[in-house]
Amino acid sequence: MRDAFTNTLYELAKKNERIMALVGDVGTIVFDKFRENFPNRFFNMGIAEANMITVAAGLASQGFIPFTYAIAPHITMRPYEQIKNDVCLNNTNVKIVSVGAGLHYSNQGPTHHAIEDFAVLKVLPNMTIFSPCSPFESREVTIAASEITGPVYIRIGRATDTKVEYEFKVGKGVELLPGDDAAIITTGAMVYDSYMAAKELKKEEISVRVINIHTIKPIDRKIISKAARDTGVILTVEEHHIIGGLGDSVASVILENGVCKSIKFKRMGIDDVFCSYNGTYQDIKEHYGLTKKHIIKQLKEIYNSRRNKNG
Numbered sequence: 001m002r003d004a005f006t007n008t009l010y011e012l013a014k015k016n017e018r019i020m021a022l023v024g025d026v027g028t029i030v031f032d033k034f035r036e037n038f039p040n041r042f043f044n045m046g047i048a049e050a051n052m053i054t055v056a057a058g059l060a061s062q063g064f065i066p067f068t069y070a071i072a073p074h075i076t077m078r079p080y081e082q083i084k085n086d087v088c089l090n091n092t093n094v095k096i097v098s099v100g101a102g103l104h105y106s107n108q109g110p111t112h113h114a115i116e117d118f119a120v121l122k123v124l125p126n127m128t129i130f131s132p133c134s135p136f137e138s139r140e141v142t143i144a145a146s147e148i149t150g151p152v153y154i155r156i157g158r159a160t161d162t163k164v165e166y167e168f169k170v171g172k173g174v175e176l177l178p179g180d181d182a183a184i185i186t187t188g189a190m191v192y193d194s195y196m197a198a199k200e201l202k203k204e205e206i207s208v209r210v211i212n213i214h215t216i217k218p219i220d221r222k223i224i225s226k227a228a229r230d231t232g233v234i235l236t237v238e239e240h241h242i243i244g245g246l247g248d249s250v251a252s253v254i255l256e257n258g259v260c261k262s263i264k265f266k267r268m269g270i271d272d273v274f275c276s277y278n279g280t281y282q283d284i285k286e287h288y289g290l291t292k293k294h295i296i297k298q299l300k301e302i303y304n305s306r307r308n309k310n311g
Helices: 002-015 028-037 049-061 072-076 080-088 117-122 135-147 190-202 221-231 246-256 281-287 292-309
Strands: 019-023 042-044 065-071 095-099 128-130 152-156 174-177 182-186 208-212 215-217 233-241 264-270
Touching: 002 019, 002 028, 002 135, 002 152, 019 028, 019 049, 028 042, 049 065, 049 072, 049 080, 065 072, 072 095, 072 117, 072 152, 117 128, 117 152, 117 215, 117 233, 128 135, 135 152, 174 190, 182 190, 182 221, 182 246, 182 292, 190 208, 190 233, 190 292, 208 221, 215 246, 221 233, 221 246, 233 246, 233 292, 246 264, 264 292
Parallel strands: 019 042, 019 065, 065 095, 095 152, 128 152, 182 208, 182 233, 233 264
Antiparallel strands: 128 215, 174 208
16 A cells, blocks of 8 residues: 555656655655655655654645655654644645554554554544555545645555455445445455455355445545444444544444434444554454454344344
8 A cells, every 4th residue: 555655646746746745764765766756846854753744834835735754653643733733723735644554563562553543633623534445545545635625644554455446535435345234334454354254244144234434534424324224233343442433433423313223333443452462463453353253253243132132
């Protein structure tokens, strides 16, 4: 997904002289082509993310379209005040791109995990938030970000491609698999695991709808409400704290749209802890219950609970 982003940004920069890249002294090798061809539009800002965001806001005020790029926790938490005041308060045309989001930097511990970024950025007015799940989506959200006038956050983590392509629209969720018994609403790195879990459950004659929410804000209220009404069983899955994440947004939509009666609802994510477990990316997902088998287990529990209740 990272390469899809940088390649797309390069192609956009060839067509639009206002597009610039500012990086926080990380992964600059992937910007070699950009730097070589557009030397006056590439800046390595060093390990000074707050300054990078403020500089980007200044550039945007002069008509440029700056894309800022750094490790996810560093580009969201360190410069949060600048994102709030310099970017969102002034509705500045700055694009914030995080690499290694979620639990990507698994064995480097909580300081390098980004599992609260949805929560802290959702509350900021004017902010659009994208959470792509594949190289295809990474390309599409980069194009969309360049066309939006205002703050945009793009969350790039690990992902395994589902090979599903579609007509991308900002704020419109995507039904990857049809299903009437239950629905998994997911995003980013967890889309593939959810997709494969639903395919496995189909063998047990449980029909599971899989909905990919690539735009966290603004969220697609229509597709969520329809899934709740059609299935009565909703499981949200995300590589983020369950507090303040996608699951909370989905729950709010269901409640506010009056479709919560008799619905079985469960959030899957990191449950109010720092991920201090040391291991590989797959190890940490296993430890905190974010794998295909855990999704299957949770889905079957809430599905059977509703079925038993309804007789």
